[in-house]
Amino acid sequence: MATDxxxxxxxxxxGILPENPVYRQLLGMCPTLAVTNGMQAAMTMAGATTFxxxxxxxxxxxxxxxxxxxxxxxxxxxxxxxxxxxADRFLAAYLYQMSKQLGPYIPxxxxxxxxxxxxxxxxxxxxxxxxxxxxxxxxxxxxxxxASIATIREVLGSGTWFGLRVLPEMWPDWVLxxxxxxxFLTLGLLLGTVNWLSSIKARKAKG
Amino acid sequence: MSDKGYITTAxxxxxxxxxxxxxxxxxxxxxxxxxxANKLQETLSQVSVLVPGADEGKAYELEGQVFYQAxxxxxxxxxxxxxxxxxxxxxxxxxIGVDAExxxxxxxxxxxxxxxxxxxxxxxxxxxxxxxxxxxxxxxxAVTKVAKPGPFEIRAVTGAxxxxxxxxxxxxxxxxxxxxxxxxxxx
Numbered sequence: 001m002a003t004d005x006x007x008x009x010x011x012x013x014x015g016i017l018p019e020n021p022v023y024r025q026l027l028g029m030c031p032t033l034a035v036t037n038g039m040q041a042a043m044t045m046a047g048a049t050t051f052x053x054x055x056x057x058x059x060x061x062x063x064x065x066x067x068x069x070x071x072x073x074x075x076x077x078x079x080x081x082x083x084x085x086x087a088d089r090f091l092a093a094y095l096y097q098m099s100k101q102l103g104p105y106i107p108x109x110x111x112x113x114x115x116x117x118x119x120x121x122x123x124x125x126x127x128x129x130x131x132x133x134x135x136x137x138x139x140x141x142x143x144x145x146x147a148s149i150a151t152i153r154e155v156l157g158s159g160t161w162f163g164l165r166v167l168p169e170m171w172p173d174w175v176l177x178x179x180x181x182x183x184f185l186t187l188g189l190l191l192g193t194v195n196w197l198s199s200i201k202a203r204k205a206k207g
Numbered sequence: 208m209s210d211k212g213y214i215t216t217a218x219x220x221x222x223x224x225x226x227x228x229x230x231x232x233x234x235x236x237x238x239x240x241x242x243x244a245n246k247l248q249e250t251l252s253q254v255s256v257l258v259p260g261a262d263e264g265k266a267y268e269l270e271g272q273v274f275y276q277a278x279x280x281x282x283x284x285x286x287x288x289x290x291x292x293x294x295x296x297x298x299x300x301x302x303i304g305v306d307a308e309x310x311x312x313x314x315x316x317x318x319x320x321x322x323x324x325x326x327x328x329x330x331x332x333x334x335x336x337x338x339x340x341x342x343x344x345x346x347x348x349a350v351t352k353v354a355k356p357g358p359f360e361i362r363a364v365t366g367a368x369x370x371x372x373x374x375x376x377x378x379x380x381x382x383x384x385x386x387x388x389x390x391x392x393x394x
Contacts, residue, residue, distance in 0.1 A: 034324065066219050074220055082227040086234050093238035096245040103328060104296065104321040 005126055008133035015137025022145035023194045027113045032146060032187060035105055037178040039162045042150035043143070044098050048087045048106060050139030053115050054132055055083040060123035061131035067124060076119040077110070084109045114138060152186050153177045246318060250275060250289065250302060257304025257314035258285035269388055283307055286389055289318070290381040294373040297321040299330075303378055305344070309386045315339040315378070320370075327370035335364055339378065344386065347379040 006014070021027045031049070035041045059079045060067075067075060088106045091099040099106065109115070118138055123131040154160060157177030159167035176182050254264030258277035261284055265276045275287040285307050291300040299322070304314035315336045322328045329335060338361040342348060350372050351360040363371035 063219065063223075068216060068219070071216065071220055075223060078220065078223055078227060082231060085231055089234050089238050089242070092245070093241040096242075096249070100319075104324055107297075107321060 005122075006130070008130045011122060011126075011130055011134035012137035015134060015139070015141045016144065017141065019138075020141040020145060021114045021138050022142060023191060025114075025117075027117060028142060029187075030108060031105060031112065032149065033180070033183040035102060036146055036150040036153055036183060036186075037157065038154045039147070039150045040098065041101055042146040044091070044095065044102060045105065045109075046139070046143035046146045048084075048091065049109055049112060049114070049142055050136070051087055052080060052083045052109055052112075053118060053135040053139045053142075056080045056115050057118055057123040057131040057135035058128055060119045061126065061128040064124045064126075072120075072124060073116070076116050076124075079119070080115050081110050114142060148190060149183070149186050152190075153182050157182060246300075249318065250287065253302055253316045254287050254304075257287050257302055257316055258306070259313060260284055267392070269392055272385075274385070274389065277304070285313055288381055288385055288389075290377050292373055292377040292380075294320060295322050295327050295367070295369040299370070299373055299377070301374060301377060303339075303381060305382070305389075309382065309389050310344055312339050312342045312344060312378070312382075315374070317374075322367065322370045326364065327367040329364045329367065330370050330374055335362075338362065344382050347383075348375045350375045 015021070017024075019025060022029075022032050028049070031045050035045045056076070056079045060076060063075070084107060087109070088099070091102070091106060118131075118134055122134040126134075151161060154162075154177075155166060156174045157179075158173055159165060159169075159171040174182070177186070251264040254275055254277050255261045260279050261277035262280070263278040264287060265278055267274045267276045267286075273289065275289075276283050277285040277287055286305050286309065288303045288305065289300070290303060291298050293299070298319065299317065300319040302314075302316040302318055303312065304316075305312055317331045317336070320328060320330065322330065338356070339348070342359070342361075346359045349360050350363045350368070351357075352363055352368075353360075354362075356362050361371070361375060
């Protein structure tokens with residue numbers, strides 16, 4: 001089948017850094033701020049979101065020629081909601097404590113704009129292979145973004161990483177970092193850093 | 208638009224809805240037992256907290272409903288009653304601890320909820336739940352917004368009146384319906 005637009009590899013790579021969903025597109029801010037006070041919660045969220053991304057992109061891509069323009073958003077939402085519910089049930093069955101800790105944030109993946117935007121931008125226009133590569137790239141980009149914020153917040157806020165002690169006991173936990181203000185501060189500083197680095201790169205490229 | 212036009216437009220949505228519905232039913236069949244087992248384990252681990260002094264929880268079936276006896280050295284010193292109602296967002300499932308005569312509430316635990324983060328989900332917080340502890344079951348509990356609630360009142364979570372009322376009404380309704388059967392149970 002003839003597909004215009006980026007190749008699978010281009011799609012995959014662009015999702016990780018060049019079009020990173022959090023740092024470049026500023027999408028998915030709710031989980032980015034809400035569940036990054038610890039690595040375990042952040043990685044569970046990233047995993048669940050990536051699973052939904054891949055499945056929604058795959059299904060959308062397979063039925064892309066049947067989509068009616070005015071019903072496409074309805075179909076996307078239906079697909080996403082189904083896989084989010086599946087992820088929610090599996091978490092409740094196999095990671096019960098984590099599922100309780102994340103609470104309503106798992107069902108809220110349904111309204112994560114990253115997923116519906118990938119259905120619209122990529123999966124409804126390109127083949128399943130490209131769509132999966134795209135979903136994996138975006139999922140990885142989202143994972144990298146959550147990991148970077150959660151690492152800073154958990155290490156400074158609790159002195160641990162993935163629940164394991166990394167800073168000496170005498171470290172005074174910056175409780176602020178695990179509370180909501182810590183999320184805004186960390187995201188803002190990291191976003192600023194990313195923009196600063198890319199502006200340096202752009203200046204160098206100009207010569 | 209004729210009926211035929213409706214089907215040609217919507218067949219994809221309809222068939223996907225059926226397909227996804229079947230898939231969800233399959234997933235539910237696959238994991239429902241495990242989720243129930245997780246909840247049971249959590250319930251049993253809460254018995255000693257909900258009924259202070261208890262060292263063991265034991266399921267007790269009465270009129271098709273499951274309750275948990277709170278045992279201390281084999282002696283029944285209270286009950287843990289599971290209950291559920293629709294809250295602001297989704298089903299709220301709670302555990303109510305009462306003494307053996309069902310005359311005093313000894314504890315409240317939120318087993319599952321999907322209320323609004325930061326508002327309704329604060330019904331899980333210890334300080335809010337502790338308001339129920341020690342309340343007599345002689346009169347229903349009312350939800351109030353004043354700083355110093357009366358003996359049969361609890362303070363609502365700010366910004367989450369519906370979630371607060373859901374829990375209070377659920378406690379009232381559950382206790383009203385199970386009080387007599389439990390009082391006469393196993394005597």
